[in-house]
Amino acid sequence: MLYRSFVYLLGMFINFFGVALLINATLGAGFWTAFFIGVSDKLGFTVGFWYGAFQLIIILINAKLMKQLPEYRAVLPVFLESLILDFWLEIVFANVDLSTAPFVLQVAALLAGVAIIGLGVAIYILPQFPRAPVDQLFLAVSARFNMSIQAGQTTVAVIMTALALLIGGPVGIGTLAPMLFLGPVIQLCYTRAYPVYYKFHRKAAELDQAGYI
Numbered sequence: 001m002l003y004r005s006f007v008y009l010l011g012m013f014i015n016f017f018g019v020a021l022l023i024n025a026t027l028g029a030g031f032w033t034a035f036f037i038g039v040s041d042k043l044g045f046t047v048g049f050w051y052g053a054f055q056l057i058i059i060l061i062n063a064k065l066m067k068q069l070p071e072y073r074a075v076l077p078v079f080l081e082s083l084i085l086d087f088w089l090e091i092v093f094a095n096v097d098l099s100t101a102p103f104v105l106q107v108a109a110l111l112a113g114v115a116i117i118g119l120g121v122a123i124y125i126l127p128q129f130p131r132a133p134v135d136q137l138f139l140a141v142s143a144r145f146n147m148s149i150q151a152g153q154t155t156v157a158v159i160m161t162a163l164a165l166l167i168g169g170p171v172g173i174g175t176l177a178p179m180l181f182l183g184p185v186i187q188l189c190y191t192r193a194y195p196v197y198y199k200f201h202r203k204a205a206e207l208d209q210a211g212y213i
Helices: 002-024 031-043 047-066 072-092 103-124 133-144 149-166 173-209
Strands: none
Touching (some): 002 103, 031 047, 047 072, 047 133, 103 173
C-alpha cells in the first residue's frame, strides 16, 4: 500500500508540474480548460465552478461507460490535484512569467509540459487508485470501445477541443498540442512504466511481508 501510494502521488506531482508548464507557456489553454472557460463565458459562474460541476457529470458518464456504480471516491483525487496544482503555480512558479519570453521558449515550455503531463498520467494510473473523473474518462472510453489508451485519450481530446471551439473557448496552440500529442505520450510512457512498476511492486510486497515496510 505504501509503495502504491507513493507512485500515485509521484504521478500526480509530475502531472501537475507539466500542467503548470503548459499554463505558464501562455500559448492557450488545454482542451479541458478551454471548454470550461467557454462554458463560463456563455453561462456565467466561475471556471472553477464548472470544473467541479462537470467532474460530477463525468463521474456519471464514466459509470455508464463502464456499466458499474458511480465512483464517488474520485472526488478525493480532485481535491489532491487542486492542492498539488496550487503548489506548483502559487509556490514554485509564483515568480515565473513567460508571457514576454521568446516564442521558441514558450513553445519549448509547451512541448515539455505535454511530455511531462503524459509521463505523470501514465505513472499515476498504474496503482489502480481512484482517478480524477477527467482522467478516468479516457480510460473508460478505451475500455468500453476496445481502444488503446492513446486512442481513448485522443478521442476525448478531439471531442473536448471541438466543443471548446464551438462555444468560443480560448483554443490555441496550447490546446492543439495536448490534443495531438498527449495520447501518444501517455501510451508510450505507460507501456514503458508498466513492467518497471510491477517489478518493484513485487519487491515492495516481499519487504512488506518481511516486516521491513
